[in-house]
Amino acid sequence: MEHRTHPITLLQMVWRFLFLLIFPVARGFLTALSGGTVSIWLDGAWKDILIIAVIFLLAFLQWWCLRYHWEPAGLSIRKGVLFCRRMFIPTSKIITMSLTRPFYLKPVGGVQLRVDTWAGTGNNMDISLILPKKAASAIFSKRENTLADPDFTPREYHPKGLYITCLSAILSSSFAGVLFFATFISQTGSLLGQEFADRITGTFERLTRAIAWGIPPATVAVAYLIIFGWLYSFIRNLIRHKNFVVRRHKQELLIDSGIITNRSYSIRLDEINYIDIRQSLVTKLLGLYSVFVNAVGYGKEKDDISAMIPANSWDRLQRHLHFLLPEFTTSPRQVKPNGGAIFRFILDPLVPTLLIPAAGAVIAMLFPSWADFTYSIVCMAMIPCLWFLAVRLLDFFSSGIGRQGNIFTLRYSSGNQLHTVVLPQERISQIVLRQSPIQAFDRRCDVFVYSMSEKRTRHHIRNLDVVQAMEIFGCNETGAIPFIGNQKPLISMTEYLHPFPHYLRSWKPFWKKG
Template sequence: MKEKLIHAHPISIFFFLYRFLYLLLIPLARGIISALLGGPSRWLSGAWLDLLIFGWIFFLAYEKWNHFKYYMDEDRFYYTEGIFYKRETWISMERICTLSTQQPLWMQPFGLVALRIDTLALAPDKPDLFMYLRKSEACRLMALRKKAMEAPQDSMKITCRPRILDIIFLSVFTSNSLIGIIFIATFISHAGKLFGRNLYDWLEALLHQIALGLEAVSALFEIAFKVPPIAMGIAAVLLGGWAAAFILTLLQTKNLCITRSKKGIYITGGILTKKEYSLHFKDICFIDIRQSLLTRLFRLYSVFLNATGMGKERSDIKAFIPFSARRRCETQLALLLPEYHASPRQIHPSASSIMKFLLAPLWPCLLIPLGTSVLTGLLPAWEPFLKFSGLMLSFPAYWFLGVRFMDFLSSGVSYEDGYFTLRYSTRYYLHTVVLPRKNIALIHFRQSPLQRGRNKCDLKIFSRSEGRKVHHLRNLLWEDSVRLFGAEDGASKKR
C-alpha cells in the first residue's frame, strides 16, 4: 500500500500556510514591544527571530503536504495525514455520497483541479476531504468512481442536456441583485491591483460618464413622471446588480449535462468554474420542484436536487433541471428520476383556512402605506423620499401576500409508492418536495389553541439530509394527517 500512495499537488503547500499564520503573533508581539522599549535598533537586533518564525511556518506547511498522501481504487479511498500525530482514514466507495471536482477560471491555465469527497460522517457545512490535484489525476479518480458505480451489465444510461433557453430562464428568475452589487463593488475596488492603474482609471472614467447619463435621464424622468433622482439611482444600482448576477449564474450553469445510470448520477457544467459531480442515487435526500410567484404565473418549473455534497458552495450547480414548461420538466424528471414523481394532493387546507395563510403577510401590506401617509404628513419636506421608500417596502410585502395566497391554493400532502409529496411555501418560493419515506427523521404535529378547537394542525417534517431541513405545512386536518403518516399509535387523541 505504501508504495501506491500519492501526494496532492505541491500548490497545496501555499494553502496549508493559513493553518499556521497564528505563529505570526510572535513577531508581531516582538515588534510592538521593541517599538515601545528600544526603537528600530532593538527590533533589527532580533530580526533573525522573525525570519526563523517565517521559515518555520513554511516548513510546517511543507511537512503538512508531505505527510498527506492518498490512494484510491474501485473499493475504497484511503488517505493518511498528520505531522506529529499520524492519522489514517479508510472510506468505502459505497459510503462516498458525492465525489466532485471544481476547476475555477484561475486554475484552468495551470491544469489544477480541486477535488471534494463528501460522506454523511462529518460536518454538513464543509466537505470531508478537500485537496488540489492535477487535472489528469482528478480525471483518473473520477473514472475509478464511475467504474465502481456501474456494473458491467448496467444498460441504463440516460443523458439530458437542458436547452440554453432553460438556463437563461434560470438565470433571469434566480439572480440576486445583492450578489451582483457585491461582485461589481469588489471587482472595481480591486481593479487597480489586478490589472494595473490604467484599467482602474478607465473604469472610473466610464462610471463617471454613466453617472452623467443617469443624471440626465433622472432629470427627464423627474420632469415627466415626477420620479425623484434617488429612485432612479437605486433602480440603476439594483438593475446593474441583477445584470451582473444574471451573467454569473448563466456562466456557472452553462453546458449543464446530467447522466443517469442504474446506481449513480453524473452532473457536469459551468464555464467560469468547470464542475463535475458523481453521486449515488441512494444518497439523494429529496427533490424540490421550486417556483416563484412570477414563474408560477408563466407556468415555469425548476427542479433542485438535495443530496449530500451538493450545493455546499456558492459556485455549485444547484438546479437539477432549469426552468422549463411543465410538460418538458415532467418528461425530463421521468427520464432521469422516474422514482421521484409528484402525486396529487390527498390532504389540503379547507377554504376556511385562508386567513391562516394570509394574516402574517397582510399586516405589512396595511401598515406600510399607513405609516408612509403618517410620516409624509409629519415630514412634508421628505415627501418624495418617504413615498418612494413606502413604495419600495410595499412591493415585497404585496409580493409575499401573493405567494401566500398561491400557497393556500396549492398546499397539501400526499403519499404514493413510498414517497411523500409535500407542497408548501417558504418566504418567496413555492415548493413541491418529493421525499422518500425512509428519509423522514421526525414528524411534528403541532396544534395551537384555535386549531385544537377546529381539529386542525401544522406539520413540521424534518428530513434526513445534510444539516437541518424542515418542511412546514399549515392547517391540515388532524386525523387525516395522523393517518397518512401512520402515527395513530404515537399521536395524542383530540380531546
C-alpha cells in the same frame, strides 16, 4: 501505493501558518514605538526571515506528510507531521464525489476532489484535496465504473440555453449583488486610493441624476443598485450553469457544468433524499419549473450546483424527470387546506403590506419636506410585500400533501419560492403535527416534515385537516401498540383536541380504496 497531493496545496498550507507573521509585525511596531530607526529594525531582519522560513517549512512538512490512496474498497488518507492521522472512507459510504476545476487551478493542472458521507458537519465536505488533474479524473472514473452497470443504457440530458438562462434568473438575488457592489465601493478607497473611490462615487451620482426622470435621485440610486446587484448575480449564475449536462447511470447521477470553473458531481442514486421542484412568482406566471436534488454533499458549499433540471414546462419536466429519475414521481394533492384557511396564509404578508403605507403616511405628515422621498421608499418597500402576498396566495391554492405508495409529494411555500417536494417515506426523519389553540377549534394543524439530512431540513405545510394529515402519514391511534407499562387508556389526540368530537367524520383516503 500512496500519492502526494498537488504541490499547489503548499499555498493552502502556508495560509494556515500565516498567523505567525504576527511576530515580525509586532517587532516592527515595537521598534517604531521605542523610537528605533530603520537600521535598528534591519539589524533584526534575520528573525523575520527565519519566521517566514519556518512558515514555509511547516507548510512543506504538512504537504509532504499528506498522502492519499484510492483502492476499490475506498479512499485512504494519511496526514499529520508529529501526530499521524489515518482516515479510511469505504466506497459504499461515499454519497457524493465532486471535481472542481477553478480558473486559478487550471494553469497548474490542479483539480479539487471532494468527498462527502453521512458523517461530518453539514457545512463542509468530509474530504477536500487538490490533486493533479489526471489522478483526480482517474479516481472519479473508477468510482463511476464501480457504480455503472453494463446492462443499463446511460441516459443523458442537455438542457437548452434558454432554460439555463431561466434557471440563472430564478437563482439570482439582488442581495448578493448589492453586497458585492457595496463592498466594492467601500473597499475601493482603501485599495486604490480615496481619489479613485471619489471618482467612482461621483460617476455613479452623475449617472443617477442624469437618468432620474423626475424620480428622487436617492430612490433611483437604490433602484439601480438593486438592478445592477441582480444583474451581477445573474451573470455569475449563468457562468456557473453553462454547459449543464445530467447523465443517469444505474446507481449514479452525474452532473457537469460551468465554463470558467468546471464542476462534476457523482451522486449515488439510492442516497438522494428528495427532489424539490421549485417555482418563483415569475416562473409560476411563465409556467416554468426547476428541479433540485437534495443529497449529502450536493449543493453544499457556496457556488455549488444543486439543480438537476434547469427550467421546463410541467409536461416536459415530467418527461425529463421520468427519463432521469423514474423513482421520484409526483402525486396529486390528497390533503389540502380548506377555504377558510386563506387568512392563515396571507396574514404574514398582509401585516407589512398594511403597516408600511400607514407608517409612510405618518412620516410624510410629520416631515412634509421629506414626503416625496418617503412615498417613493414606501412604493419600493411595498413591492416585496405584495410579491410575498402573491406567493402566499398561490401557495394557498396549491399547497397540500399527496401520496403514492411510499412516496410523498409535499407542496408548500417558503420565502418567495413555491416548492413541490417528492420525498420517499424512508427519508423522513420526523413528522410534527402542530396545532395552535385557534386551529384546535377547526381541527386543523400545520405539518412539519423533517427530511434526512446532515443539517436540519424542514418542510412546512400549513393548515391541513388533522385527521387527514394523521391518516396520510399513518400516525393515527388506530392499532397503536402500548410500549411500556400497563396504564389506563386515554382518549385519542383528535378527540382530546376537538371541542365537539362527535362531529369528527371518518375519512377514507383514496389510495386505500379498493
